[in-house]
Structure formats: structure tokens, C-alpha cells
Amino acid sequence: MYDIIGDVHGYKAQLKKLLLEMGYQKANGSYSHPTRKAIFVGDFINRGPEIRKTIRMVRAMVENGHAYAVLGNHELNAIIYHLKDKQGKSIISKPSKYFLSLFKTINEYSLGSKELDEQLKWMRTLPLYLDLGEIRVVHACWSDEAIKVADSLYEDGRIRKRVFRKVYKKSSSEEAKSVWQLTKGVNLKLPSDLRVMSNKGVSPRSFRIRWWDNLEGMTFKEASFESKYSMPSYTIPSEIVPGTFPYPDDAPIVFFGHYCRGAGPYIIKHNVCCVDSCVAGTKSLLAYRWSGEKELDMNHLVKI
Numbered sequence: 145m146y147d148i149i150g151d152v153h154g155y156k157a158q159l160k161k162l163l164l165e166m167g168y169q170k171a172n173g174s175y176s177h178p179t180r181k182a183i184f185v186g187d188f189i190n191r192g193p194e195i196r197k198t199i200r201m202v203r204a205m206v207e208n209g210h211a212y213a214v215l216g217n218h219e220l221n222a223i224i225y226h227l228k229d230k231q232g233k234s235i236i237s238k239p240s241k242y243f244l245s246l247f248k249t250i251n252e253y254s255l256g257s258k259e260l261d262e263q264l265k266w267m268r269t270l271p272l273y274l275d276l277g278e279i280r281v282v283h284a285c286w287s288d289e290a291i292k293v294a295d296s297l298y299e300d301g302r303i304r305k306r307v308f309r310k311v312y313k314k315s316s317s318e319e320a321k322s323v324w325q326l327t328k329g330v331n332l333k334l335p336s337d338l339r340v341m342s343n344k345g346v347s348p349r350s351f352r353i354r355w356w357d358n359l360e361g362m363t364f365k366e367a368s369f370e371s372k373y374s375m376p377s378y379t380i381p382s383e384i385v386p387g388t389f390p391y392p393d394d395a396p397i398v399f400f401g402h403y404c405r406g407a408g409p410y411i412i413k414h415n416v417c418c419v420d421s422c423v424a425g426t427k428s429l430l431a432y433r434w435s436g437e438k439e440l441d442m443n444h445l446v447k448i
Contacts, residue, residue, distance in 0.1 A: 196249075
């Protein structure tokens with residue numbers, strides 16, 4: 145039986161409280177449960193006050209066989225940010241906004257410390273998804289095609305640095321598209337000549353969407369899976385409807401994080417669940433306690 149835990153983002157105190165609430169106890173440097181195993185959906189770094197301790201805590205549980213963890217987009221960004229070219233220089237000449245949150249993680253490690261390098265090396269051993277038969281876990285989006293590509297990326301139990309270099313430098317490659325789909329989901333990118341105003345008075349150029357649905361005929365509001373604003377009830381022009389990965393009603397339950405659902409809902413349909421409670425804003429962590437049920441049950445959510 146499994147406890148699927150949402151994005152922790154360096155909030156070690158909340159993670160400890162959640163684990164204790166669910167009956168986990170610490171022994172020999174790692175938290176464990178006598179009959180259950182934790183699963184982290186990724187994004188356990190950045191944002192929070194105890195990132196270094198959080199990484200140690202998650203890694204100890206994984207390495208002692210008490211938990212699984214998948215790669216999130218924040219771990220992916222951390223790995224890429226620290227890659228060097230043949231001249232020993234960073235492959236990133238000018239960090240984009242997606243790398244800015246990394247500085248809080250980096251600042252927790254002393255200059256010249258090898259600990260962060262070791263943690264990044266460990267992160268490269270983490271899977272991009274888990275298929276456990278009756279349940280599935282991924283950070284942002286389940287795509288069968290992306291998963292087939294992801295399976296080919298591992299060599300000797302880890303993803304090599306050259307793969308991450310390709311993911312960053314060759315964004316149109318199948319490897320890059322697959323890795324980003326699994327860790328960042330699908331965004332609807334608006335063409336330059338189309339402006340759509342949200343309820344917050346802003347006109348986003350792209351926004352996160354419900355990748356598990358067929359978006360044909362949907363409005364911007366119905367298709368959006370954003371937490372900070374809602375889009376208007378205008379039907380999306382068919383010319384710009386992005387490709388999604390409709391999730392079959394008879395497929396195993398799939399769990400993911402990434403979408404910062406501070407106010408929920410967390411259970412989207414009977415077999416689709418987002419466990420990201422937006423801890424940086426709410427200071428609350430969420431878990432789903434799966435005990436073999438075929439359909440998701442609100443009573444199995446635990447939030448502290």
C-alpha cells in the first residue's frame with residue numbers, strides 16, 4: 145500500500161508532521177511505516193526554508209527502501225543548471241526565470257561543497273515515472289509515447305549528463321519533448337495576435353491545461369488547470385487547440401503534482417488525482433493513502 149505525497153519544496157517540518165500523522169516513525173536515520181511505502185511525486189527542492197534537510201530526508205527514505213521518488217521539473221532544472229560544456233563552463237549562458245528558484249537551494253550549500261553534486265548525481269538515478277500496475281505516478285503528465293522515450297534514456301541505472309544537455313539544447317528533439325511533457329505537462333501557448341484576459345486582469349501568453357481531457361469544443365476556462373487565475377468562457381479556436389493525452393476511464397489511477405492546487409480540488413475524476421497542495425503558499429502538505437481501491441476516495445486524502 146502506498147502514500148503518495150505532493151510537492152514538498154523544501155518544507156521539511158511539514159513533511160515530518162505529515163509522515164508522523166500517517167504513522168511513519170524514524171529509525172536508523174530514515175522514516176518508515178510497517179506496512180506502507182511513501183511515494184514522492186517530485187519537486188522536493190526550492191522555495192522552502194529547509195531544502196538541504198528535505199533532500200537528505202527523501203533520499204534516506206528512498207535508499208532504505210521506505211519510499212519511491214520521481215523526478216520533478218525543479219530537480220530537472222537543478223541538474224541542467226549545473227551541467228558544464230567541454231570548456232568547463234555552464235551550458236546556460238543566461239538563466240531564464242525557471243532557474244531563479246534554484247538559488248535558494250544552491251545557497252544552502254557552502255561554496256565548493258561536494259554535497260550538492262552528490263545529490264544531483266543521485267537525482268539522475270530517479271525515474272521519470274512509476275507504473276506499479278494498479279496505480280501510476282508521474283510529476284506532471286502521463287503520456288504513453290513520452291514514457292516509451294523515457295525508458296530509453298537510462299543507462300546503468302541513471303540518465304547520463306549528455307541526455308540532459310540534449311534536453312536543454314535541442315528542445316525539439318523527441319528526448320526533450322518527452323522529458324518536459326512528463327515533468328511540466330502541456331501548456332496552451334497563445335499566438336502573438338490573440339489576447340485573452342484572465343479574471344486577474346492579466347493576459348497570459350501560455351497556461352497549464354487539463355492534459356487528461358480532449359479539449360475540442362472546450363472554453364479557455366474549462367481547459368485551464370491554473371491555480372492563480374481563471375480564464376474566460378470563450379471557446380478555444382480549433383486552430384490552436386493543443387494535443388493532449390486523454391486518460392481512459394478504465395486506466396489505472398494516476399497521481400501527479402506540479403499544479404499548485406492550494407484550494408483543490410485534488411481528485412479530478414475517479415482515476416486522476418493531483419496531490420500538490422501548493423505548500424509554499426498554504427504551508428500545508430497533502431498525501432493520498434492508496435489501499436488497493438479501484439476508484440479514488442476523498443476520505444483517503446490527508447492534509448496537514
